[in-house]
Amino acid sequence: MAAETSMPCLELRRIGIGFHGKPLLEEISFTVSEQEIVSFIGPNGVGKTTLFNIICGRSNPTSGAVIYRGMDITGWSPHRICHLGIARTFQISRPFPRMTVLENVLMGIWFGKEEQVGSQAGRDEALDLLNLVGLRHKAGQEGRDLTVSELRRLELARALATRPKLLLLDEIAAGLSPQAIREAVVLINALREQGLTLLIIDHFLNLTCQVSDRLIALCDGRLTASGRPADVLNSPEVIRAYFGRSQN
Amino acid sequence: MVSFPSRCLIRMIIQFLVDAISLGSFYALIAIGFSLILGVAHAFNLAHGEMILLSGYLAYFLNRQFSLPLIVSIPISMFSMLFVALCLERLLRRIPDPHELNTLVITFGLVLLLQNLMLMAFSADYRIIRPETRLLDIPVHGLFLTETQIVILTLSLATTGIVYLLLKKTFLGKALRATMQDKETARLAGVNVRNMHLIAFGLGGILIGVAGPLYARMAYLHPYGGMEATLVAVILTIFAGVGRIRGLLLGGWILGLVESATTLLVGSGWRELASAVILILLLLLRPDGLMPKWAKSTQ
């Protein structure tokens, strides 16, 4: 697990953002090395998803910079960032409701990976991805007919279809059964084997601790702790954030 | 001593203000119904203006055939429009998602339907209810206030006041406002949201029934003239936010002033341009005016 000393995969420099005049995130800085798995924890509404939105170009930070492999991508539009090799899933799943599951994945291959529309290779690849997430048998169903757990898997397949090097998973385990979560752990480890760098938001600490190299804790709009999962979970700031201020 | 020309100017300005305020109060009356329906039932009634015209034609017809005065024809048109609005509510209840956009399209169809029906029934001639007396003696010397203006000003302000009191002071008003602000929470608090829809449409219909005869009294009726009234209602609703009666009145006065000033300065042909530009600017600057909380939560 020797982190490469050369160039980090992703670097955030003093990111700040606010809505309606109220600051949400302030002075967020961290780096992520290649092939590292980093999880973000923190109370609801602390701005974890907003942080993902900033990395993916959906929201523009009011200050600071996002550096991906040495390139300043702050304020780039989402589709350009996708073409750089950053993909994500959404906290609230956003399938294309009237496309079939297969077509959903094909969109990622055709436009994210820029494969030719209608090619057989692209189709095979999409079916392989559906196999990987276990949705092969649902390939012909429309996106709006899937269950929550199936939607999450579809989103993962669609994100992988863009051939990302950095993958952002937002609440991948929420609403999943224990069995499905075990499968998710296996899947995430398989992705690491393939050389992906992963950022994960999840409230399911069992999952995050199992797979992550590092935890980053956010509280009151600031980065309060960062380090090995066990250390972060035992740090006083995190305990205070989760269990209230009265306890020490 | 004030010299003669400047006294004349002051009188002209006062006259201008009185005209604009009377027009603006009427605008507020037009907008309240639209705003209530949009706020409570989340339905864009593009046919709002056409319904006003319809009740205007009704009053015109009653006036011509049976020479009924306004005081009789207004209640009749109120009841008929109440009925029409409730029918509309039934119609809109059935439409598929996305709800707001589809209400817009369906009432757009209703606009076409009503326009052509009115064209069939009343032809494309311009019609107006002629006031019995032209001018009224009023204490302020030299100021012209027509009887029509007084009727419109009183009725508009009275109706606006009644709706305001209804919303602010009664239990029903509280339920209506709760539904406007957050449907789900209102439902959890025990408000029958479906009934609130009916009530909003009913109230909207009654307000249209008041506005129609006044419109026929104030301006010429023409089957294609309804869109202008709808645009006024949309503009004021965006300006004030849904269900804000005082804001609607203020907006009505401002719009009345702007339109009167445009007419005075560059001619009446440009008046429609002014309202279209105002509408687009408001849409761009206040996107939340039309789409309060409920739209944000779906994003």
Added chain:
Amino acid sequence: MILLIVWPWLVEQEGIHCRVIGMAFFYGCLALAWNLFSLSGAISLGHAAFFGLGAYGSALFCHYASLSPYLTILLGGLLGALYGILWHVTFRKLRGAPFALATLASVEIPKVVIDNWEGFTFGSLGVVGIPELPSLSLGSVLLNFGKDPAALYYLLLMVLLFMTLVHRYAMTSRWGWAIRAVREDEIAAAALGINVNKTRFQVLCSSAFFTGICGGLYGHLIGLIEPGLVFSLHISAVPLVLSMFGGRLQWYGPILGAFTLYPVDQLLFRSLLPVGHSALYGLIVILTLIFFPQGMGAWLQKHLCPASN
């Protein structure tokens, strides 16, 4: 298809049918142009703005610069596209109902300007005596579009075929898939590498361009235009009604709508109700949204060939 080609020979005598079907082609084009934009998920209630600008652009270029109508119609289309760019820039942030309202209001701007700029546009009197489409000679055949209804019929058929190809391309090509993704979920589309802004821009501009062309063509077919006519609510509404009725998501939907509704309106309703026969369109859109929200095309497809679904 073959029936459409030989049709004028079968009913040579009855010019009225030829003319009505020809105009059905015309409204089919208009509906296809409108639907091109609606494929991206936005509903426009203001396409009369492009139509009117196209009509005025073409008529006035013809009048002042004495250019060939074929050239001025293209210029009219460009004028429409220019206004489309303006829409795109100004209404960039608006979606759904607010966008539709903005488009509705934006028709008033060119209308009022043309209405009042009497020295240049002849104001509310309109432009009269717009020249007919000049004759073309194809080999030995002289096509006189002004006098011969059959020639006009074929011209409109050709335009319709071309528009159908464009519309089909906007549904089945790579571009078409991008449009579809934007329609179904803009944010997800952007995250998958689709340039949402560019796609919307392309769709709006081409839709505005072709609507402008239809407007220009209209002026030369009818011979006179006035602001109240070409910027009317009716012009904005008809393509919407035809597309919604025929099915917005089928490549043939708008044509289906035009071929069924327009002849019914002209041949049946018009003879019954000389005034206000357009009430039909209003009624149809209400009924369509309540009973077949996906349009006739989707309904037919579901019931005639359930296997393909």
